[in-house]
């Protein structure tokens with residue numbers, strides 16, 4: 184089961200940028216890559232850096248703390264694809280951006 188959560192407006196995330204948002208208790212890095220939106224877990228596996236405050240270089244998101252890099256389409260590190268962060272599906276409806284967060288059945 185997934186929960187669909189409104190997390191931002193399109194105008195909050197200009198092309199080439201990322202923001203940190205919270206979706207029902209889950210930290211999410213939301214990135215705008217040439218008008219397409221991608222959502223990843225906001226916590227860097229290296230030491231917990233906030234990925235949404237990182238730098239977007241093409242489809243690569245660089246962690247602001249020590250520079251580990253992740254592909255925003257896959258969550259994989261180009262240097263080591265075994266290391267990845269969780270990606271979440273994104274839906275855009277007009278000006279609203281939603282993320283789909285997996286939830287255990289109640």
Ligand code: FES
Nearest residue numbers: 227230232246249
């Ligand atoms: S916490 Fe992200 S690179 Fe160190």
